[in-house]
Amino acid sequence: MSASAERSEAGFRLADPVGLDESHRMLREQVRRFVEKEIVPHADAWEREGKIPRALFRRMGDLGFLGMQHEEASGGTEMGAMASVIFGEELSRSGFGGVTSSVTVHTDMSACHITRVGTPEQKAKWLPDLISGRKVCAIGVTEAGAGSDVAGIRTRAVRDGDHWVINGTKMFITNAVYGDLLILAARTSGPETGARGLSLFIVPTDTPGFKVAAKLEKHGWLCSDTAELVFEDMRVPAQNMLGEENRGFYAIMRGFEHERLMIGSFCSGESSRALELTLDYVRTRRAFGKTLWEQQVVRQKLAELASRVALIRALTYQTAATLDAGRPASIETAMIKSVGPEILHDVVHGCLQLHGGTGYMRGTPIERMARDARILRIGGGATEVMLEEVAKRI
Template sequence: MTEFEFNEPDLLSEELHMVREQVRRFANEKIVPHADAWEASGEIPRSLFRDLGQLGFLGMRHPVEYGGGGMGPLSSVILGEELARSTFGGVASALTVHSDMSISHIAHRGTHEQKLKYLPAACAGEKVGAVCVTEPNAGSDVAGLKTRAVRTAEGWIINGSKTFITNGVYGDIYIVAARTDPEAKGSRGISLFIVEKGNPGLKIARKFEKHGWRSSDTAELFLDDLHVPHDALLGEEGKGFYYIMSTFQSERLVVGALVSGTCAKAVELTVDYMRQRQAFGKALWDQPVVRNKLAWVASKAAAVRALTYQCAQMIDEGKDTVREVSMLKAFGAETLQEVVHTCLQLHGGTGYIIGTPVERMARDSRILTIGGGATEVMLEEVAKRM
């Protein structure tokens, strides 16, 4: 099999090269042989989180003193790329939501006690994280959320609903966004809370059947007089919107990595198929008009990858990356649609058969122009900074 690789950026350390090799080996041995069954069942075994956690890959960016690896954003990029190369987007999404989009809230702004309580188990894969921001009427418009949290003598009472929550059914640690100041308008007055599995006020309304990402669980949640103690508040009261926006930069960076890994694998599979498939007396690969189409989308995929690594380096240097990361999210997710659908087209009828990797990647990729900030919203973020 041809292995299609972009050139590795010079900024990767020897340690990061080793991380790539180990995650790729893990994906090939622990994910690919079993993930078809996970697609059918609509869930990922808890043992997968534990196995990846034991290798140190679920907390690479979290503090060492709480079980993490103390590494930078490039480690998240490599994890995302290699999980995406498995061709199972649902697995990649569930694992990266845990490592880089939910538990990271605790790592960045939790108290010492909160970090001590939650991070070691999360980094080890013993506890699974979910982030609960999206609501039926508030998706990309985070400032429009309606869930309310009211302070009491004993703590907080939260009421509302959340939807499209990855790891919502099988998660253990939920990062919940709620409005704590009813008088505040828009982005002000939103706070974050840590909610644990088993809280009687947390109700799973339904588990969604999805177009793609079928092996990850996605749920609608009701928060019905959900009681949490005062120390469940994460960070400062009223700063939740800014915390969410900050974490979005890492989330969108990971989306860039998922795009990069998926594109590379789709091109790789298509090159192999075109070299084997005969049409009009010769291999498809020997038809210039056909292979040029693949070269074109591979070129765009290389541009996405370069922007992904540039954003990671900027984040590592502490620079403001909202414009660049928004570009990455918009351009990367839209480019992915072109890449996977071109690859499906070049597979012919085989590409349309359920169970083939390119068909699955085409389904799984569709969500990435929506989740984590719709393309239209991302472009507006870019435009405001031009």
């Protein structure tokens, strides 16, 4: 077998970082097989339908994929940040950002708040169904006027006896249309308190007063459901407050740190898949009497892109190791979020360019991936905001 054919068969896969143990390697292989057999063959249909079947969550729950951020007492496996990075990277290699988004919002951005700050009673009530995939979770922080500026949240919760009455709206909420549970951020004191006046609540989506105002049509991530929500005199039991009153901002910030780490894994996985597809393409596509791979400018462009993928991947894995060691990594996660999506954008659009007209056609993986990649420069903190977060810390 030629070196070129051998490389194509192997795909673009960088060596695993030093320090991964056997459980990490087994997890990668298991998720990779799952993606190849149970996501990739079906996800085009999910894109057309605009939803992911509930059976996918249940199957992932059966395999233990939904419990890695949860403690063993609740049915989880407590595998830590490194396992989440591996999980996110392999999901992203599917090339379907919508699947990755919906699943990881459930596993790493919403349900994990219950494990971090929930009471024993809340954990016992909600986590078994979330870890098994019988229920799907969402996180409700963003509003039309409060995205990266969390302190600007206006959704208001007012205590009324043994309930909180909540009024307000949320925007761009993943899993809100077909999900079962929302971790909701609301203001529980006056607007003058800013970030110090926010609290979290566990809200079942069938609560009276909870309304999906609109299922939003997006540029990419077509199979993940995204919605605008409205809360009208929605009564939530007091025991559904998650964590301490007026301390929700700190839980949200901790969640953002993990979310930014996960976005690094998305950038690594999807970029790697884009390079793999493009390497296969340029080795067979001929122009001017030779393959594109034999054109020096093409080889060097791909070499540059591959090197940038290796950089964001290394930073992401190193940051995961730092967090698993119990050390702070807020500047590293901000760096990941500020540069990772920019690298991903450059990689997928550079790869689309090398596919020529074919890459611009709907139905080709690289075209879909280019659309899916765009949101990561906005969601979870726009690049410009994240650069300011880095600047404040240096």
